[in-house]
Amino acid sequence: MNPVKRRRPRPVPPSSDKMVKTMERLEKRTLVLLTRQLSSRRWTDAELDELVEAKLGIITAFRDLLAELDVLCGTDLGTTAPAQGVQKRTAAE
Amino acid sequence: MSGPDAAFLSVAALAAKLAGREFSARELAEASLARIDRLNHRCKAFITVTAESALAAAERADRSRARGAATSPLNGIPFASKDLIDIAGVKTTAGSRVLADNVAGSNAFLIDRMLARGAVSLGKLNLHEFAYGGTGENPIFGTPVNAYDTTRIAGGSSSGSAAACAFGLVPAAFGTDTGGSVRAPAALNGLVGVKPTLGRISIRGVLPYCWSLDHVGIMTRTVGDAALLLQAVAGFDPLDPASADVPVDDYAAGLGEPLAGLRVGVPARFYFEHCDAEILAACEAVLRRLERGGAALVTIDLPPMTLARAVSLTLQMPEALSFHAPYLADRGSLYGRDFRAGLALGQCLLAEHYVQARRMLAQYRRQTDAVFETVDVIVTPTTPLIAPELGAVRVATAGLDEAVGNAITRYTTFFNLSGHPAVTVPCGLHSRGLPMGVQVVGRYFAEALMLRVAAEIEADDAFALPAPSL
Numbered sequence: 225m226n227p228v229k230r231r232r233p234r235p236v237p238p239s240s241d242k243m244v245k246t247m248e249r250l251e252k253r254t255l256v257l258l259t260r261q262l263s264s265r266r267w268t269d270a271e272l273d274e275l276v277e278a279k280l281g282i283i284t285a286f287r288d289l290l291a292e293l294d295v296l297c298g299t300d301l302g303t304t305a306p307a308q309g310v311q312k313r314t315a316a317e
Numbered sequence: 318m319s320g321p322d323a324a325f326l327s328v329a330a331l332a333a334k335l336a337g338r339e340f341s342a343r344e345l346a347e348a349s350l351a352r353i354d355r356l357n358h359r360c361k362a363f364i365t366v367t368a369e370s371a372l373a374a375a376e377r378a379d380r381s382r383a384r385g386a387a388t389s390p391l392n393g394i395p396f397a398s399k400d401l402i403d404i405a406g407v408k409t410t411a412g413s414r415v416l417a418d419n420v421a422g423s424n425a426f427l428i429d430r431m432l433a434r435g436a437v438s439l440g441k442l443n444l445h446e447f448a449y450g451g452t453g454e455n456p457i458f459g460t461p462v463n464a465y466d467t468t469r470i471a472g473g474s475s476s477g478s479a480a481a482c483a484f485g486l487v488p489a490a491f492g493t494d495t496g497g498s499v500r501a502p503a504a505l506n507g508l509v510g511v512k513p514t515l516g517r518i519s520i521r522g523v524l525p526y527c528w529s530l531d532h533v534g535i536m537t538r539t540v541g542d543a544a545l546l547l548q549a550v551a552g553f554d555p556l557d558p559a560s561a562d563v564p565v566d567d568y569a570a571g572l573g574e575p576l577a578g579l580r581v582g583v584p585a586r587f588y589f590e591h592c593d594a595e596i597l598a599a600c601e602a603v604l605r606r607l608e609r610g611g612a613a614l615v616t617i618d619l620p621p622m623t624l625a626r627a628v629s630l631t632l633q634m635p636e637a638l639s640f641h642a643p644y645l646a647d648r649g650s651l652y653g654r655d656f657r658a659g660l661a662l663g664q665c666l667l668a669e670h671y672v673q674a675r676r677m678l679a680q681y682r683r684q685t686d687a688v689f690e691t692v693d694v695i696v697t698p699t700t701p702l703i704a705p706e707l708g709a710v711r712v713a714t715a716g717l718d719e720a721v722g723n724a725i726t727r728y729t730t731f732f733n734l735s736g737h738p739a740v741t742v743p744c745g746l747h748s749r750g751l752p753m754g755v756q757v758v759g760r761y762f763a764e765a766l767m768l769r770v771a772a773e774i775e776a777d778d779a780f781a782l783p784a785p786s787l
Contacts, residue, residue, distance in 0.1 A: 259664055265645060267661040274658035275665065278720070280710070286662055292627035293670045296677060299624075306675035307529070307682060309559045310515045310736040314689050314760035 247294055250287045252276050324352055324485030325784045328542040331488055332390040335382070342382070342393025346375035346437050349395045353439065353486050356787065359467065361459035362480035364400045366440040367407055371395070378435040391549055392435030398491040399475050400441040401448060401524040402533075404428050411524050412444040412455050414651040415644050425522025426557065427491060427533055427550040434549055439487060443477030448493055448526040449637070449656045450474055451722035452705075453502060456653065460707060464506055464785035465751050469704040472502035472725055475534070479506040482536050483785060489537045489546055495526050496629055497729025499534030500741040504699035504754025505725070507743050507782040509771065511535045511543045512729075514762050515736030516561030518547075519554030525640050527633040528559065529678065530733045540742060540772040544568035547764060566765040572772040577611030579770065582692030587622045588728055591717035592701040596753045599744040599780070600698045603755045606777050607696070607770070615692050620684040624677065625731050626723065631674035634663030678734055685735040689760045694770050697728050699741040699754035728756060738764045742771040744780045752782055 255272045259265065273279075275286035326334075335342060350368050357363050378393035387393070400410050403421035410416045428438065443461050445453050453473020454460040461476035463469040464483035471480040475492025479502035482490050492499040494512040503510025511534055518533040525531060533550070537543045548568050554560040583589075583604060589597060608614055638645075638660045645652070645660065652660070688695070702714045705721050712721050719727075732739045738761070741754040755774060759767030774780055 255661075255665060259661065263664060265664060267657070267664070270654065271658045271661045274654075275662055278658075280655040280658060286665060289627055289630060289662075292624055293631065293666075293673075296624050296627060296631075297669055297673050299673070299677070301673070301676045301680055304676045304679050304683075306672060307678035309561065310682070310761055311561050311563065313563065313762045314686055 247290070250276065250290055255286070323348065325538065326488065327539045328394050328488045328537060328545055329390065329539065331394055335393045342375040342378040342437060343372060345393060346371050346395055346439070349439055349487060356484050356486060359462070360464065360480040360484045360486075361443055361455070361461045362477045362484060362486055363397065364410055364412065364441050364443050364458050364477065365408055367404070367438060371437050371439050374432070374437045378437060381435055387435055389434035389549070390545055391431065393437060394489070395437045395439050395487050396431060396489045396491070397439045397442050397478070397481050397487045398428065399444050399478050399493055401444065401493055402428060402441075402491055403522040403524075404438060404441070407441060409441070409524060411447045412458060413446045413653070414457055415648050421522075423522065426519035426554050428522065430550045436549075442475070442481055442490060445474035445476065446653045446656050447524075447637070447641075448474040448495060448498060449659055451497065451501060451725035453479075462707065463704045463751065464787065466704065469706050469751065470505075472505040472704055474498040475502050475536070478536050479503055479508060482506070482508050482538065484787060485784075489535065489542055492534050492536060493523060493526070494532045494534040494733065495530045495633065496733050497726035499536060500729045500739060500754075500756060501700050501725045503536045504741040504743075505704040505752065507752030507785070508536050508538060509540050509543045509743075509775070510741045511547060511764070511768075512732070512739050513547060513551065513764050514561065514738045516559050517551050517738070517762065517764070519552075519557040519560045521554055521557040525636070527636045529632045529636060529675070530629065532733065540740070540768055540775050541569060541572055543740065544572060544768050561762070563762050566762075568765050568768055571765050571769045573776070574769060575611060576607065576770065576773055579607070579612040579694070580692040581607050581612045581614050582617035582688060582695040583614055584619050584695065584697060585616050587619070588697035591715045592698055593703065593714060593747070595747050596698050596701065596703070599753045600696070600755050602779065603744050603774055604696060606774065606779070610773055617688050617692060617695065619688060619731070620681050622731060625681070625734060628674045628677045628681075629730050629734060630662070631666055631670050632678070634659055635666055635671050638663030681731070681734050682736060685737060686761070693760070694767055695758040697756045697758070699728060699756040700725055701727055703747045703749060703751040703753065732758055737761060738767055740767055740771045742774050743782045744774065746782055
């Protein structure tokens with residue numbers, strides 16, 4: 225029997241809306257497990273609560289940030305390497 | 318020397334009076350220390366006042382002048398530094414209980430430069446704990462207030478630097494700027510605030526917050542003073558890996574020269590959106606003033622800003638966590654609640670997020686640099702709002718509700734990512750009696766031209782501010 229030849233789907237970058245919709249909403253228990261199982265550091269309930277629902281007015285809630293990070297990681301930056309320092313004048317000057 | 322007029326003199330004016338022997342450096346230092354003694358309990362600008370060493374330095378400056386060896390205009394000029402900047406033998410607390418006993422063993426690069434020119438350090442200035450936050454609030458050392466309305470914040474994170482200058486305690490102060498922490502409080506307090514090109518001023522001896530984005534910045538009362546101080550502290554430091562080995566220009570030479578032929582970029586999006594109407598009008602007036610001076614206004618497209626804050630946070634928090642890890646282990650309970658929450662965020666980000674953010678940084682820099690092929694400077698409001706009230710957590714500005722810290726730094730953060738130099742200069746007084754600022758952004762290492770444009774704005778009386786009533 226001939227193997228069924230499946231056509232490999234062409235990768236289509238999803239729109240940012242789709243990206244966000246496919247990601248499940250962050251729950252506090254995820255952060256509890258993540259911070260306990262990947263590091264020996266301990267964070268308080270209040271600190272993890274702040275990540276889920278920011279109240280201190282300083283950081284964006286991690287929940288919201290994750291949606292933006294998902295878009296960021298879905299952005300095709302080609303061969304762009306991570307930034308280094310600035311060491312020369314702008315060419316146009 | 319005494320009286321409010323002397324307290325609000327510029328560095329250049331003080332230098333002229335010192336050179337003319339109208340008063341000595343010691344008398345100037347004594348007057349400044351007396352003013353700190355009188356006002357610091359109100360404004361909470363200083364964490365540490367180094368009176369004894371200041372008077373000794375002032376006497377050295379006087380002796381140097383007496384024997385004709387005082388060649389720098391900074392000889393005998395008082396200044397102070399954000400308490401992230403090391404001064405040998407003095408505590409660097411970073412505004413935190415975590416470093417309450419942290420005495421610096423040596424001077425930061427910029428302090429060495431200032432002291433070598435005979436400048437007189439009066440001490441260390443208050444800040445948002447570890448520079449984490451745009452409001453400049455500090456529950457440990459007290460929150461620096463705005464000199465124009467003490468029911469409002471000075472803004473941060475270099476809140477003590479802004480309050481020290483605005484209350485007339487020093488004519489110049491150093492801060493750090495990772496997302497706007499020099500420019501924003503300078504604007505909210507009617508000061509000039511410079512964030513030079515990334516790497517232009519060495520960060521050696523400055524307690525890090527985020528190596529990728531940290532800049533040392535300068536606050537003064539005038540653009541000319543900012544040029545003087547930048548001249549003193551700019552330059553290559555082989556011991557700082559981020560330091561730029563690029564020749565230093567003469568920053569004061571072009572001030573006052575006409576701007577005919579200058580191309581001023583005006584962003585089409587983001588920078589004039591969700592902004593206080595009076596600040597918008599003041600910026601429009603600045604643009605018209607530049608146009609009358611011979612500049613051409615060019616509408617530009619900067620990179621999309623939608624992810625800029627996410628990129629910034631994604632760099633900031635893991636880098637901060639990396640630096641603070643040993644302290645977290647030893648004395649984690651001494652950190653403020655907000656900063657610990659930020660560090661927890663750093664713990665939860667993925668390596669992919671961090672690497673992608675650094676790649677985005679490279680893209681932002683390339684894209685922004687390309688804009689400077691068509692313009693010489695970019696002009697925007699410095700902040701979308703005037704100084705918020707003490708204790709405010711969220712603020713609504715022209716239909717946008719956001720955290721106060723985010724609002725304060727909304728127009729400044731991107732140029733820390735791109736690394737371009739930027740300066741804020743006052744552009745008038747809001748009807749609520751608070752200063753407004755306009756931001757001028759230049760090409761990499763083109764601080765001289767950027768300051769020239771700022772000086773042109775400053776020279777117009779329409780944008781001048783009265784001294785605060787204290």
